[in-house]
Amino acid sequence: MKLLFINGVNLNMTGIRERGVYGTQSLDQINAEIKAHFKGDECEFFQSNIEGEICTKIQTADCDGIILNAGAFTHYSYAIRDAISSVKIPVIEVHMSNVHAREEFRHQSVISAVCKGVIAGFGKNSYILAGESFKL
Numbered sequence: 001m002k003l004l005f006i007n008g009v010n011l012n013m014t015g016i017r018e019r020g021v022y023g024t025q026s027l028d029q030i031n032a033e034i035k036a037h038f039k040g041d042e043c044e045f046f047q048s049n050i051e052g053e054i055c056t057k058i059q060t061a062d063c064d065g066i067i068l069n070a071g072a073f074t075h076y077s078y079a080i081r082d083a084i085s086s087v088k089i090p091v092i093e094v095h096m097s098n099v100h101a102r103e104e105f106r107h108q109s110v111i112s113a114v115c116k117g118v119i120a121g122f123g124k125n126s127y128i129l130a131g132e133s134f135k136l
């Protein structure tokens with residue numbers, strides 16, 4: 001199975017920013033653990049702080065499932081929402097933190113409705129749970 005893990009804006013700062021919320025590991029370290037977990041599968045990792053690059057990555061994806069942590073783009077990016085709607089590949093929305101237990105603006109997602117499902121609040125394991133769901 002081919003899985004594409006996309007991380008959006010500020011996720012490159014994981015391990016540096018708000019460590020109490022997002023943990024102390026870097027995104028590269030988390031991705032290495034994900035890769036080890038899915039050792040029988042093909043995993044691709046992509047991160048960008050640029051909204052349009054994430055849209056292009058979704059539009060050109062060649063995989064069985066996309067695991068997307070869009071970061072703050074989740075809460076307002078109609079462009080990413082439309083990119084998800086443009087492709088047949090299922091997308092799962094992921095958050096490391098429980099966005100519903102945080103500030104009000106994080107309770108809204110403009111992408112949830114066009115995603116296959118949403119997983120939030122399990123730290124780095126949110127990515128693994130989302131990837132595993134494609135195998136059910």
Ligand code: DQA
Pocket residue numbers: 009010011069070071072073074094095096097098099106
């Ligand atoms: C996040 C939650 C978002 O609200 C926030 O803007 C992020 C990370 C998470 O993984 O918990 O950058 O998507």
